[in-house]
Amino acid sequence: xxxxxxxxxxxxxxxxIFIGEKAPKTTAExxxxxxxxxxxxxxESKDALSKAVSDGxxxxxxxxxxxxxxxxxxxxxxHRFVTDDDPDQAxxxxxxxxxxxxxxxxxxxxxxxxYARNELGLSEHHHLDIAEEIVQESKKANITLVPTLILxxxxxxxxxxxxxxxxxxxx
Numbered sequence: 001x002x003x004x005x006x007x008x009x010x011x012x013x014x015x016x017i018f019i020g021e022k023a024p025k026t027t028a029e030x031x032x033x034x035x036x037x038x039x040x041x042x043x044e045s046k047d048a049l050s051k052a053v054s055d056g057x058x059x060x061x062x063x064x065x066x067x068x069x070x071x072x073x074x075x076x077x078x079h080r081f082v083t084d085d086d087p088d089q090a091x092x093x094x095x096x097x098x099x100x101x102x103x104x105x106x107x108x109x110x111x112x113x114x115y116a117r118n119e120l121g122l123s124e125h126h127h128l129d130i131a132e133e134i135v136q137e138s139k140k141a142n143i144t145l146v147p148t149l150i151l152x153x154x155x156x157x158x159x160x161x162x163x164x165x166x167x168x169x170x171x
Contacts, residue, residue, distance in 0.1 A: 001145065003155040010141035011150055015130045019060035019087045020053040025169060027058065030065045030138060030148040033082075034075030034105050038147045039098045041158035048162055052169045062090070063134045065146055072146070074105055077112040079131060081122040096120055 011028045027049070031038035052058035064079040078097050083089040097120065104115040116122045138144075149156050151168050 001148075001157040001159070005142045006148065006155050007141050008150050008153075008155060011137065011143075013059075013061045015133050016061040016063040017082065017084050017087070017090045019049075019062065019091065020056075020058060023053070023056050023059045025058050025152060027060050028063060028150040029060060030063045030134075030143050030146055032065050032067050032072045032075040032146045033078040033094065033097050034072050034101065035146050036101070037158045039101055041147045041149065042094065042098055044158070044162070045160075045165060048165055048169070058169055062094070063137070064131070065138055065143075066131050066135055067146065073109060074107065074112045076131075077109055078104070078116060080113075080124050080126070080128075081116040081120070082125070084125060084127050084130070093122060096122075 013026050013028060016028070029041075031042065049058065049060060053060060064075075064082060066076040066079060067073070082093045082097070097116075100115075100120065103119070104112050107115060113124070117124070138148075145157070147158055149160070152171065154168050156164075
């Protein structure tokens with residue numbers, strides 16, 4: 001991942017899904033729910049991030065990034081079905097969506113919404129204004145790939161190893 005073009009000064013923690021409270025560090029996590037690399041990040045970092053949040057070391061701001069790339073548009077649809085005002089429910093929704101990615105990831109767009117409603121039992125949330133804010137933020141920051149993860153001065157992707165992630169959290 002070439003991080004040289006990313007302007008992290010344009011990334012904020014004003015909107016997204018907020019996990020944790022009053023911790024000294026915050027991650028900004030730009031992900032798309034139909035991206036296999038985002039799923040890898042979410043799955044592999046889950047334990048370390050959960051521990052850091054519960055220990056009061058870290059806040060997370062998950063930014064579900066709507067993407068124009070055809071293969072990620074199904075993820076854009078799923079983004080509307082993630083609870084954004086209850087951190088535990090949001091993490092559960094994201095986990096269930098990622099766990100079933102191979103079942104809905106190639107469906108036509110309308111069928112993706114039906115899958116979310118009928119198979120996953122999720123409700124649609126109308127947070128399109130926030131979705132647009134996240135798209136604009138990513139453009140200003142020149143974030144073009146998902147996942148893009150920012151923690152303090154560090155910018156990284158799903159290839160970060162657990163030791164390095166824990167080191168960044170503990171710095």
